[in-house]
Amino acid sequence: MRRSVFTKDHEAFRKTLREFIAGEVVPHYADWEQQGHVPRELYRRLGELGVFGINVPEEYGGAGVTDFTYLTVLREECGRAGVTFGAESVHTCLVLPYLLEFGSEEQKRRWLPGFLSGEIMTAIAMTEPGTGSDLAGIATRARLSDDGTHYVLNGAKTFITGGAQADLILVVCRTSPYDPENRRAGLSILCVDTTSPGFAVGRKLDKIGLKAQDTAELSFGDVEVPVANLLGEEGAAFTYLTHNLVVERLGAAIGAYANAAGAIGFATAYVKERQVFGKPVAAFQNTKFVLAECAAEVEAAQSIVDRALLEHAAGELTAADAAKAKLFCTEVAGRVIDKCLQLHGGYGYMLEYPIARLYADTRVNRIYAGTSEVMKTIIAKDLGL
Structure with missing residues (x-):
């Protein structure tokens, strides 16, 4: 059936992607699967192609597209070739909406340039060893320091796509005591720099599929996160x-x-x-x-x-x-x-x-x-x- 969601610009983007995948992805993909992740250079190349900036507003250097049509073209071309771009989908489809919707102006100015170029790769950490679909059961905790300048983060996450290569991870944690009467309250999102002392990447998980997409266990031991890295309002994460x-x-x-x-x-x-x-x-x-x-x-x-x-x-x-x-x-x-x-x-x-x-x-x-x-x-x- 004839489709009405794509324009000539979409098809030009499709042609560029198809050539890129055939020339720079397919020939190396088996090696990437063997090593368990794509090279960082792939992310920089995607940044050069403008993939990471499609849905980023123009004032931050992006294309300012507000829908998913270009990313649909991307998924169709990856499916056509039977490949993925590693953790790109998490970076563009999961993390970016949080940054754009709930990030402060200062946070956007600080992180989006690197996000666009592929120099800053991101991930989001929700799932825990004992918490999957039940997000209200998250146990990772963050305590505000006595001087109010930073949070002290402790806990563990698992099944984190892109976690091993990420530079910035959005961590869902509990910033106030658990309330059995209101289990959804008290959750916040902290943006954690992965160079922070106390942050560690644990096991690289061996999955059935998606072999070129790194998935890892993460741990946080007294990680200090500046209050400036709180995404949105405290307690509003759910x-x-x-x-x-x-x-x-x-x-x-x-x-x-x-x-x-x-x-x-x-x-x-x-x-x-x-x-x-x-x-x-x-x-x-x-x-x-x-x-x-x-x-x-x-x-x-x-x-x-x-x-x-x-x-x-x-x-x-x-x-x-x-x-x-x-x-x-x-x-x-x-x-x-x-x-x-x-x-x-x-x-x-x-x-x-x-x-x-x-x-x-x-x-x-x-x-x-x-x-x-x-x-x-x-x-x-x-x-x-």
Whole structure:
């Protein structure tokens, strides 16, 4: 179906990205997966291409785009090639909205130039060893110093994407005592410079997929964080987190759909070339029917993404609608990529084939930014159930 969300400028950006990925990413990607992270030079190159500044206002050096359409092009091109840009998605889609929405003018002037260039890479630390979707259960604590100049931060975080390479980490912590009557109160966001004494990167976690995206455990032992690094108001973090989850879930939906579309491309090319019983796998009716089913599902997911993009651009994308988009697109991606891998036969299980990478990389989409079960709960609540 014809799409109306992209312009000629989007397509010019797509061409630039496609050439960049083919020339500077795909040839090195297997090595990056082996080392467990992309090189810092990749982030600087993305900064040069303007990727990090798409949604940054012009007064801070960015392009001033207020919607997700350019980042959708980026996700589609990464999916098409079966690659990622390491922790870029966290930097641009998760952290940036917090800085723009809740950062002070001084903080924006201090951090955004490096953010744009890739010299300052960021991450956000919410999840703890005993706290996943239940953000109100966060136990990492920060105490204001007696002279009121800094916080003293103690605790641990896990599953932090980009945590090993980050220069600035937004840490969600408890700045007032836990109140069982109001579990959501007392949470704040502190922006932690990773050169601070007491900060440490623990284990680099060995994941099923997303091998070129570093994920780590972090610890904070009496880390002193200047009060100037408090993001927004003290005690308001839970509201901030729920506010930005809409954007995070839209990003997850886009990434899932893009990977599913990429899988169809890989499978279609493979079945045309692979010979079985003297003819291409594509000649069998089962192959045609499977890919037809996949194409129909991905088209439906694409339509939901496009509608969500328009709603987001208009400032009208609700939490329930974002949950619907994430639930549908991530579940579709799981089904479609599994079917496309099956069409590769035994080769689909080999990591040298991009379909295997997409299969492993996409599985986490049904977990992060809220599990599929959490999405169903949100949607059911919206139905009055």
